[in-house]
Amino acid sequence: MTTLRDLWIAKGMSSTQVAAAANISVPTLYRMNRKEAAVLQKTINDVCRVLGISRAEYERLSPCPQAERWR
DSSP states (O other): OOOHHHHHHHTTOOHHHHHHHHTOOHHHHHHHHTTOTTSOHHHHHHHHHHHTOOHHHHHHSOOOOGGGTTO
């Protein structure tokens, strides 16, 4: 089960680095990690660009369990 968080860790990035590169807040990044519906499509595209993944790859990621929300 791979999450968005797993991807940025594998790339050696912190949540702060990913959020800054995509010009979003860290809480927004974590909402994306949990696959919450309230995230704008442009935001998803920006984070995909920063992590070097396609939108289809993002859609296949698993949502992060609530227990790992702010880990």
